[in-house]
Amino acid sequence: MKWTAPACLAALVATAGLAVALQPHPGDAATAAPASDGVLIHGARVFDGERDLGIADVLVQDGRIAAVGAGVAAPAGVARIDGRGHTLLPGLVDAHVHAWGDAQRDMARFGVTSALDMHGDAARLPALRSARESVADSGQADLWAAGFAITAPGGHGTQYGFSVPTVDAGTDIDAFIAARVAEGDDFIKLIVEDLSAYGTAQRLPTLSGQQVAAVVAAAHARERLAVAHVATLADARMVVDAGADGLVHVFTDTVADDGLVEALRARDAFVTPTLSVVASMAGSGEGKALAQDPRLQPLLTVEQTGTLERDFGPPHPARLEQAIESVRRMHAAGVEILAGSDAPNPGTAHGASLHHELELLVRAGLTPAQALAAATSRPAQRFGLAERGRIAPGMRADLVLVAGNPLDDIRATRAIEAVWKNGHRVARAIEAAGPAPAPAPEATVVSDFDGGRIDATFGNWQATTDRMAGGGSDVEHALVASGAGGSPGALRVAGEVRPGFAFPWAGVMFFPAAQPMQAVDLSGRGELVFRVRGDGRSYNAMLFSGASAQGMPSVQTFVAGAGWQEVRLPLSGFAGGDLARVRGIAFTAGQPHGRFEFILDQVELR
Known part of the structure; x- marks a missing residue:
């Protein structure tokens, strides 16, 4: 953020309890879950997370994918869904969120069945792990989380209403990271941010290059990815040189130069650009347009509509142009790009904004298939999301059925017909309106x-x-x-x-x-x-x-x-x-x- x-x-x-939250409508019980013996989705085009399989059948049983191919037979008792004219996708993965309240349910309603939470109270980590190991009918996205982001005293990340342990000059960083891993961090997120990218006089304390290198080394020693929030090209270069595995924002102060692009490629580092929130910073109005898309609008809560309709401060149009050009250069050089929304920042909303992010990635030079992989198999592989991100036998039956073919037009992902989580159909209806x-x-x-x-x-x-x-x-x-x-x-x-x-x-x-x-x-x-x-x-x-x-x-x-x-x-x-x-x-x-x-x-x- x-x-x-x-x-x-x-x-x-909002943190102080003044927000008004709407609960998802329970929906019709007959559509909220499939028959107990599974479901066969017949005749849809299947994108398996990596490639187009063409027209195929997918059999789901016991919360997992049992078979994929032509002419798959449906055992007795299995419900059959006609997928002709539709495309079946793996459940989408949002590689950058900040989830609280109804976020996980909101994500699932829009086909996002897994997500990476980039900063939050570590006390919830055991519960998140337990939930994602289950194949129960949860109706919500699974979360993998960084726990507390690694930041300096008084630095970015300390302002959100909960106590955050910080790194100062005297911190034993190896022991500090060991404590975060013991809390249950799935990966380590560093924050390198002093506000200098935004043209303001205010400056925040932030991590030094030496501290960043020590955090990365300690994370790797414990088999954890180390990913970094940066806002400037100089900070991006510093964290990549320190061995960070990825950037979880694209910087917006300038366009990526050849030196950084080559460093990212040589170190096999990935980038999650979060272009959706950059568009909001640019004052593009694209969040508001997304909220008005008739394929999405009926599914948005009042809360989601409200955040989508806000831009992120005074408009800076050049930021989006520069960010898209940076992504274009990175992708052309072979740097792996992951899809993440940074919801629920202004101009974004959980679930819905990942569909906007896919469109922006295509605008930045990815093909629709590459953008879909960036929101399915690629983050699952990078972050070790077991059994997610692919349609293949043995994988979780986290699935999204959309009308049309997003391999031709990426915006077809918005035309969602059905979502399954752990093989259970997700109830997607909401209250029609707030008070x-x-x-x-x-x-x-x-x-x-x-x-x-x-x-x-x-x-x-x-x-x-x-x-x-x-x-x-x-x-x-x-x-x-x-x-x-x-x-x-x-x-x-x-x-x-x-x-x-x-x-x-x-x-x-x-x-x-x-x-x-x-x-x-x-x-x-x-x-x-x-x-x-x-x-x-x-x-x-x-x-x-x-x-x-x-x-x-x-x-x-x-x-x-x-x-x-x-x-x-x-x-x-x-x-x-x-x-x-x-x-x-x-x-x-x-x-x-x-x-x-x-x-x-x-x-x-x-």
């Missing part, structure tokens, strides 16, 4: 802070700081006398933004509904108006809105000077904001670290 500060705050609000936004209140004044309590004409106020994600910033908010224009009162917001968190913040948040992050329709309003005075710092006004409570906020800034001033922020100025579904408005201090104070009064939504 590559989070800007506003995006990080959005994720952390409708609450109607706009009649009042335009939110709060004048003239009473004896911190209240609002509608909605409510709450403090918010990075402590919900393990940071150390503090805030206090209280009524004070002598508000703007001589009014009786105002709201004082003061505290300290402290180091120890990658994207620190502290402030207050207004929720327009009775429950935090419940959507309210404010499409009839035009301005956020308030009076403010303070210490001269620049502050953020953040609008949280849209179909998903986990969506990235839209941001405008304001300065709190020494004297009272009226600030008028047009709601249309919150780029990408969905005024029909407003979930919250935050007033926060961020960088630089230090004390802050501002006094807020006469808040209105006109």
